[in-house]
Amino acid sequence: MEKTVWNTIDREKAYDFASDYITFLNKSKTERLCTDYSLYLAEKKGFTELDNVKTLKPGDKVYAVNRGKSIVFAIIGKDDILNGINLVAAHIDSPRLDLKPNPVYEDLGIAMAKTHYYGGIKKYQWTTIPLSLIGTVVKENGEIVEVNIGEDEDDPVFTITDLLPHLAADQMSKKMGQFMSGEDLNAVLGSLPNDDEKDKVKGAILALLKDKYGIDEEDFISSELVFVPSFMAKSVGLDSSFVGSYGQDDRVCAYTSFEAILNIENPEKTCVCYLADKEEIGSMGSTGTKSRFLETFAAHLINSVKGGYNELYLKDCFSASKCLSADVTAGYDPNYKSVCEEQNSAYMGGGLCICKYTGARGKSGTSDANAEFVGEIRRIFNSNNVKWQIAELGKVDQGGGGTVAQYIANMNIETLDCGVPILSMHSPFELASKADIYMGYLGYKAFLESK
Ligand code: MN
Ligand code: MN
Numbered sequence: 411m412e413k414t415v416w417n418t419i420d421r422e423k424a425y426d427f428a429s430d431y432i433t434f435l436n437k438s439k440t441e442r443l444c445t446d447y448s449l450y451l452a453e454k455k456g457f458t459e460l461d462n463v464k465t466l467k468p469g470d471k472v473y474a475v476n477r478g479k480s481i482v483f484a485i486i487g488k489d490d491i492l493n494g495i496n497l498v499a500a501h502i503d504s505p506r507l508d509l510k511p512n513p514v515y516e517d518l519g520i521a522m523a524k525t526h527y528y529g530g531i532k533k534y535q536w537t538t539i540p541l542s543l544i545g546t547v548v549k550e551n552g553e554i555v556e557v558n559i560g561e562d563e564d565d566p567v568f569t570i571t572d573l574l575p576h577l578a579a580d581q582m583s584k585k586m587g588q589f590m591s592g593e594d595l596n597a598v599l600g601s602l603p604n605d606d607e608k609d610k611v612k613g614a615i616l617a618l619l620k621d622k623y624g625i626d627e628e629d630f631i632s633s634e635l636v637f638v639p640s641f642m643a644k645s646v647g648l649d650s651s652f653v654g655s656y657g658q659d660d661r662v663c664a665y666t667s668f669e670a671i672l673n674i675e676n677p678e679k680t681c682v683c684y685l686a687d688k689e690e691i692g693s694m695g696s697t698g699t700k701s702r703f704l705e706t707f708a709a710h711l712i713n714s715v716k717g718g719y720n721e722l723y724l725k726d727c728f729s730a731s732k733c734l735s736a737d738v739t740a741g742y743d744p745n746y747k748s749v750c751e752e753q754n755s756a757y758m759g760g761g762l763c764i765c766k767y768t769g770a771r772g773k774s775g776t777s778d779a780n781a782e783f784v785g786e787i788r789r790i791f792n793s794n795n796v797k798w799q800i801a802e803l804g805k806v807d808q809g810g811g812g813t814v815a816q817y818i819a820n821m822n823i824e825t826l827d828c829g830v831p832i833l834s835m836h837s838p839f840e841l842a843s844k845a846d847i848y849m850g851y852l853g854y855k856a857f858l859e860s861k
Contacts, residue, residue, distance in 0.1 A: 415760060415761045415797035424845055424848035425844055431662070431665050434661070436642050439542070443544070444661060445479055446478075453662060455615050460714070462716055465715075468487060468754060470485070472484050472486075479687040479697040482678060482683070482704065484546040484681065492716075492723060495681070496681050496859075498854050498857065499699065499736060501689035503690050503691075504661065506821050507638075508525060508526050508528045508637075509543075509545075513525070514615060519599065522584055522596045522598060522599060523568070524593075525781070532586075534586075537572040537594060539640075539838055540637065541640055542558070543558075543635055544560075544638060545557050545633060548633065549624075557635060569597065604617060639656040639839065640668055641656070643656075651759070651843060656832075656840070659835050659836060660829070663736035667850075668683055669851050670854040674859055681858040686814060689813070694718035702720055728821050731823045732783065733823045733826070735813050735826040736850070736854060737815075739803055739827070739831050740831065741841070751806075754801055755802070756831035761798045762798045762830065763799050763800065763846070764784065765800070765826075766778065766800065766827075767802075768803050768810060768811055775812045779824075787826055813826045818832050830847055
């Protein structure tokens with residue numbers, strides 16, 4: 411069984427779209443970098459900060475940044491905003507290895523960095539690959555230091571070692587989920603000693619950090635430094651029909667929905683594109699979807715459009731609003747067919763994928779979209795020549811997962827999961843089909859522009 415849409419779409423446009431997407435991926439390996447880069451692109455397209463605007467009229471384009479890690483864009487529609495907004499919500503955090511608050515130590519003459527993984531990973535996949543160290547350090551005096559080591563061609567990189575097969579008899583006899591612990595994910599920082607008696611190599615590494623970045627060891631405490639794969643996004647396959655990259659969950663849906671709103675003028679409904687943080691660890695916190703940030707943004711938007719505000723405005727607006735929760739789904743993998751059910755799986759190159767529900771153990775942890783809204787999305791996609799498919803996240807009882815859909819639906823907004831299928835999800839090098847990526851863009855755009 412196959413469901414390819416390649417023969418019914420404009421291949422050249424799909425390939426062109428993917429090449430800009432690859433640039434975006436390489437500049438957006440963390441939520442902070444992704445926020446910065448999308449902000450840069452949006453300002454070039456005429457978006458201004460909502461805080462600087464007093465009144466808004468149809469066609470106006472605004473954004474708001476949440477603590478540098480999440481961002482929301484809006485274009486005011488011709489229709490009354492109280493009749494609802496069209497919202498696309500994606501997330502821009504991805505699984506990675508965070509530094510611990512006290513990360514640096516020395517053992518056997520090698521300086522090492524302790525990590526704590528962020529999001530669901532198969533730990534062994536993060537060993538023996540080049541890693542970049544990216545992030546923000548806040549010094550005690552409030553000064554902010556940006557760190558980015560490993561992304562430039564001339565930069566050194568970091569890595570986490572693994573055992574040679576020759577001595578792995580004990581390791582290989584363990585169950586896959588148990589043969590590595592989180593405490594084994596320590597990265598190599600260096601080996602040049604200085605002249606001190608104690609901690610010679612650690613001291614030398616800390617001196618290098620002080621010299622290059624002005625960072626003291628204690629400054630790690632107030633930092634967000636993360637290891638991400640150093641390799642760059644590339645086309646994959648002899649025909650270059652896939653994109654391979656770190657962080658496509660969920661930057662593939664973030665980019666396609668963001669590009670959609672960048673290319674909309676004078677929409678009927680007010681369009682909103684929300685790029686959230688913290689989805690991979692449960693959407694909690696001030697920058698996650700469970701925070702009041704989206705509500706606050708919408709309240710300000712309504713106030714600037716209506717020239718006044720009361721509590722019912724936001725409630726009426728949200729209860730009439732519609733949302734596509736733009737997150738990736740599991741692609742049907744020829745190497746691992748047994749975990750999927752062929753009639754309800756997401757085929758690579760099968761188009762943008764609707765998931766009526768996600769969840770696990772009998773749909774637990776999903777909002778399960780209303781049939782009426784799924785029907786409406788079918789109509790919108792079909793009448794705009796968007797190639798799409800519908801799938802479940804694997805076989806019943808095989809596992810499962812969740813997205814931000816449930817949190818948005820809980821705001822009394824009609825919500826449906828809809829995203830790009832991915833192979834090797836949560837690995838350092840995830841795969842997406844250029845056909846599905848392009849259909850993501852067309853699908854989100856058609857939805858945002860719908861009446
Ligand atoms: Mn995701
Ligand atoms: Mn994920």
